[in-house]
Amino acid sequence: MKLSSKIAIVTGASRGIGREIALELAREGAKVAVNYAGSEAKANEVVDEIKSLGSEAFAVQCDVSNSESVSNMIKTVIDHFGRIDILVNNAGITKDNLLMRMKEDEWDAVINTNLKGVFLCTKAVSRQMMKQRSGRIINISSIVGTTGNPGQANYVAAKSGVIGLTKTTAKELASRGITVNAIAPGFITTEMTDELNAEIKEQMLANIPLATFGEPKDIAKVVNFLASEDSKYMTGQTLHVDGGMYM
Amino acid sequence: MAEVLERVTKIVVDRLGVDEAEVKEEASFKDDLGADSLDVVELVMELEDEFDMEISDDDAEKIVTVGDAVNYIKAKN
Numbered sequence: 001m002k003l004s005s006k007i008a009i010v011t012g013a014s015r016g017i018g019r020e021i022a023l024e025l026a027r028e029g030a031k032v033a034v035n036y037a038g039s040e041a042k043a044n045e046v047v048d049e050i051k052s053l054g055s056e057a058f059a060v061q062c063d064v065s066n067s068e069s070v071s072n073m074i075k076t077v078i079d080h081f082g083r084i085d086i087l088v089n090n091a092g093i094t095k096d097n098l099l100m101r102m103k104e105d106e107w108d109a110v111i112n113t114n115l116k117g118v119f120l121c122t123k124a125v126s127r128q129m130m131k132q133r134s135g136r137i138i139n140i141s142s143i144v145g146t147t148g149n150p151g152q153a154n155y156v157a158a159k160s161g162v163i164g165l166t167k168t169t170a171k172e173l174a175s176r177g178i179t180v181n182a183i184a185p186g187f188i189t190t191e192m193t194d195e196l197n198a199e200i201k202e203q204m205l206a207n208i209p210l211a212t213f214g215e216p217k218d219i220a221k222v223v224n225f226l227a228s229e230d231s232k233y234m235t236g237q238t239l240h241v242d243g244g245m246y247m
Numbered sequence: 248m249a250e251v252l253e254r255v256t257k258i259v260v261d262r263l264g265v266d267e268a269e270v271k272e273e274a275s276f277k278d279d280l281g282a283d284s285l286d287v288v289e290l291v292m293e294l295e296d297e298f299d300m301e302i303s304d305d306d307a308e309k310i311v312t313v314g315d316a317v318n319y320i321k322a323k324n
Binding site for chain 2: 127131172173
């Protein structure tokens, strides 16, 4: 197992891609702090599943857009596991609307969770990782952060921001043995994408060279790679995992 | 109170790999002791651990010289 006894935090890990990331890290031997904002029961299910895989886990509530909440979460994880090797910034929300109809609070909510949340969690763990002289930070961006997408000005701005933040954090922390990379998923089947109507889905499928939607596991496998020693000579990169949708 | 200076000096010597003789109170971490911005952040973190205190980001930005660090710690303790 490539991540034996490594300690990981996955934000937004109660559902969707985050859930699969937490499980996949655990399958490689990592002990996982399963962060959730509201879905406590679902987070506990992920914890139970990780335990049944033979690894350790616990659920930790935190709104990643709140700095105090984030500090408490990181402290809780360090108290519990003693260190932090891997941070996966996955937590994200959508509040889609056309730019001309988008309300300021829709803009703020998405930027606060999807972009500021990455900054706050990264800042909070970087102290621990600097002391350790090692760490892996993996940010979940999105294909639309590179391509743009009508109806998602807030989401796209945040996901694009995550790519820039990834590069800067990578440069600042490289000398301390910490790598920072991003993954830009394409169309992955989750509750978030289930909301899209059939027509849009069909249109998207036509634009995917590999001619199928992705699964959360497709992202989780790449997270494992970025979390392991196998990726030790990579930092500041964005890996597009999208069936070839963006090239 | 000389003890604070001694403990700060030890951390600076360990972290920045400089000679003890260079660690004077007026020495600037960046200009005289070869520290970069990240080294200073780390020094402050080590001082927090050594003296069991929290130094806010705002306060940390004011710590430029060895003497700044020593005086800050003395004032807080």
